[in-house]
Amino acid sequence: MGKFKLKCLKCGREYGQEYRLTCENDDAFLRAEYLEKRLELRNQPGIGRFHSWLPVQEELTTDAGPITYKSEAFARELGLSNLYIGFSGYWPERGAFIKTCSFKELEAHPTMQLLKETGGKAIVLASAGNTGRAFAHVSALTGTDVYIVVPESGASNLWLPEEPTESIHLISMSPGNDYTDAINLAGRIAKLPGMIPEGGARNIARRDGMGTVMLDAAVTIGKMPDQYFQAVGSGTGGISVWEAAMRLRDDGRFGQKIPKLQLAQNLPFVPMYNAWQEKRREIIPELDMKDAKKQVEETYATVLTNRTPPYGVMGGLYDALTDTDGIMYAVTREEAIEAKALFEAIEGIDILPPSAVATASLLKAVEAGNVDKDETILLNLAGGGYKRLKEDYTLYQIEPVATAKNPDISLDELNI
Numbered sequence: 001m002g003k004f005k006l007k008c009l010k011c012g013r014e015y016g017q018e019y020r021l022t023c024e025n026d027d028a029f030l031r032a033e034y035l036e037k038r039l040e041l042r043n044q045p046g047i048g049r050f051h052s053w054l055p056v057q058e059e060l061t062t063d064a065g066p067i068t069y070k071s072e073a074f075a076r077e078l079g080l081s082n083l084y085i086g087f088s089g090y091w092p093e094r095g096a097f098i099k100t101c102s103f104k105e106l107e108a109h110p111t112m113q114l115l116k117e118t119g120g121k122a123i124v125l126a127s128a129g130n131t132g133r134a135f136a137h138v139s140a141l142t143g144t145d146v147y148i149v150v151p152e153s154g155a156s157n158l159w160l161p162e163e164p165t166e167s168i169h170l171i172s173m174s175p176g177n178d179y180t181d182a183i184n185l186a187g188r189i190a191k192l193p194g195m196i197p198e199g200g201a202r203n204i205a206r207r208d209g210m211g212t213v214m215l216d217a218a219v220t221i222g223k224m225p226d227q228y229f230q231a232v233g234s235g236t237g238g239i240s241v242w243e244a245a246m247r248l249r250d251d252g253r254f255g256q257k258i259p260k261l262q263l264a265q266n267l268p269f270v271p272m273y274n275a276w277q278e279k280r281r282e283i284i285p286e287l288d289m290k291d292a293k294k295q296v297e298e299t300y301a302t303v304l305t306n307r308t309p310p311y312g313v314m315g316g317l318y319d320a321l322t323d324t325d326g327i328m329y330a331v332t333r334e335e336a337i338e339a340k341a342l343f344e345a346i347e348g349i350d351i352l353p354p355s356a357v358a359t360a361s362l363l364k365a366v367e368a369g370n371v372d373k374d375e376t377i378l379l380n381l382a383g384g385g386y387k388r389l390k391e392d393y394t395l396y397q398i399e400p401v402a403t404a405k406n407p408d409i410s411l412d413e414l415n416i
């Protein structure tokens, strides 16, 4: 018997269990509808616990998964009484074993499993760093081929906690190309025979994998949080927790109120923040990201720089913000660095730049009165524990098999 079906959010057309990114009638998102309406936790160490709402048949056995804990010291510093930290990274003392140090691994495990279960052999994706590392790691574990296109600024992020395998094909781009150029090149490679495009936010395995951060929080706290904080680049994480919250609401045991999304971008590159200030569904490039490439170069948290985020699409971030009466923040580099230092000193674990941006947005929210002191708040620290990981593991750099001068390069010339 089937475990889930896919449904188009616009026309309602239904599809079976396949690796499908788009509806044949329109461009709205597809969403998975699971047969199990109640979350039944499985006896697995990581993300596989949430098998009820992952679009895979076989339970995932990896120990990588999200963790949630109640903050004491940092919460006290902020004057909050119910602050929970969702941590995706490596922190064995707290039971966190994501060895590529970001929530992108929560996307990679179910995606690669769905690919395998639907007969796919090779997957193609673009990455600013963390996503590529996560998929490369799962490729090293499973032997499934992955083709990763990364801008030069992200190449140093492509390390692994094990020796890279031949199933990993890294294509680096020359300086001057950004994440969006990588997306464009990956889109062309994905059209080659035998290649499956990973799909970004359109990939339901990716969204529902990330949604486990909300599931873990609800199970740990006993209800959904009131407020949800995260830094966004494409916004996939925000969309994912919104969808997970709707499933929790329908389950009935975790409250009926969907958490308010409080999301942050990093100045100077803040297109979704700008559009949301005016409650606009469309991002207008000349207004919202003027001199985008220059802005991207100046951004501290580089993984938050996506020039074509799934913001206006039906089922995308604009809808998630609208539905939850959400708030967006624009955080400066200095605010992020200051928040990172404060958090690390108090909580005792290192966090990645996007998590620093999320932390800074919480500080801003407290100052602006956008949260009440006793509300239940979930701060999603989507990446961290890199320094901690280096104490336990040797890290290996992935070497590119090819370098692309630009996104329009001849694929014959690339020779991959």
Ligand SMILES: Cc1ncc(COP(=O)(O)O)c(C=O)c1O
Binding pocket: 102, 103, 104, 128, 130, 131, 231, 232, 233, 234, 235, 236, 237, 238, 303, 304, 306, 352, 354, 355, 382, 383
């Ligand atoms: C640690 C971390 N946080 C946040 C983000 C932003 O996620 P998204 O692009 O899904 O909005 C990323 C993206 O790579 C990330 O690696």
